[in-house]
Amino acid sequence: MTTGANDTGHPERPLAQDARRLSVAPMMDWTDRHCRVFHRQMTRRAMLYTEMVTAPAIVHGPKPRLLDYSQVEHPVALQLGGSDPRELAEATRIANAWGYDEINLNCGCPSDRVQSGCFGAVLMERPELVADCVRAMRGETDAPVTVKCRIGVDEQDPEAVLPAFIETLAGAGVRHVIIHARKAWLQGLSPKENREIPPLDHDLVVRMKEQFPELLICINGGITSLAQARVLLDRGLDGVMIGRAAYHDPASTLIGADALWGEDFAPDAIAVVDAMRPYIAEHLAQGGRLHQITRHMLGLFTGKPGARGWRRVLSENASRNGAGLDVIDRALAELQASAAA
Incomplete structure (x- = not known):
């Protein structure tokens, strides 16, 4: 890495x-x-x-x-x-x-x-x-x-x-x-x-x-x-x-x-989260903390429905001992539930 x-x-x-x-x-x-x-x-x-x-x-x-x-x-x-x-x-x-x-x-x-x-x-x-x-x-x-x-x-x-x-x-x-x-x-x-x-x-x-x-x-x-x-x-x-x-x-x-x-590379925000998963997993495997990465990702959905829930789940949980990719899954679930409401 x-x-x-x-x-x-x-x-x-x-x-x-x-x-x-x-x-x-x-x-x-x-x-x-x-x-x-x-x-x-x-x-x-x-x-x-x-x-x-x-x-x-x-x-x-x-x-x-x-x-x-x-x-x-x-x-x-x-x-x-x-x-x-x-x-x-x-x-x-x-x-x-x-x-x-x-x-x-x-x-x-x-x-x-x-x-x-x-x-x-x-x-x-x-x-x-x-x-x-x-x-x-x-x-x-x-x-x-x-x-x-x-x-x-x-x-x-x-x-x-x-x-x-x-x-x-x-x-x-x-x-x-x-x-x-x-x-x-x-x-x-x-x-x-x-x-x-x-x-x-x-x-x-x-x-x-x-x-x-x-x-x-x-x-x-x-x-x-x-x-x-x-x-x-x-x-x-x-x-x-x-x-x-x-x-x-x-x-x-x-x-x-x-x-x-002149290039058309433009992934959506969900794809960006998915692309980060291997990097996050390797960081965690090396003894790193989730919040060291996710603190930079809080604004990814700014202006979108569910952005507040995404930020809240990450902010409240990513710094806890043992926090892993499941926290990101929960944050995305919160985002998608709000978007569907």
Whole structure:
């Protein structure tokens, strides 16, 4: 089920250059390996991102626990956090053995924790340091090194700061930038507020693509549907990254997404549950807990009759000792009974 330097060596990377058309954002505490396997049942083509993993954690911590993943997740990108070029280079060298399709540097997270470590969105104030970081990372991997950033922070003028930041990245060899189309306010707003309060400026991101046509420019922020994604792609952007909507209402945002590549893969939600069963069974057989996977599946039937019963049965029972696939059967029975009423 896993891949890693300790068991499979360096797996061959699949062709993933088109995966940028749609991706699921890296989200702390959400986009873990189980969530990504779940999302992969709904789209074969979208790029999936890990939660942010700090470079020091990889260098000094339990590498298989941090880096292992299932082969079915491809194409999958690893997001790193850090600001020390040597440490990021070492983390990238280590992670390269796991065969991720992309290594992404976080220059957009506004939390107090990343500010105190001088990485995340605060790095937008230090573009030359970011350039040093990505140069060092690129020297340790054959995967693309990309950057995810904001349009600016605090009192910065995005119209001036963002193009200069992108130009600096391009000079360091970066060819793919994902832009969260909001400022980050490092003082005065919580991370949650930073995802909602600063106004969106999708037009600015579109102008960045026009100004840097040779680069891959993708957009993130406030995108909640495939219809919105199509509009933004039609405006010339290379890709769209969906965040919270893909987690809270995955069926609406991911089932049918492969049509963006001209493919008709679109299983219904019940088929997605069935596809997860072997993975869940293996996880349980290895000593894992049911809720570690099903917590990511609570929103699968959002907006459908019986969705509340599905969530209730899983929430109340999946964390109990010995919980198994029978809990999923009961949740589906509750869903179907409500739908038939």
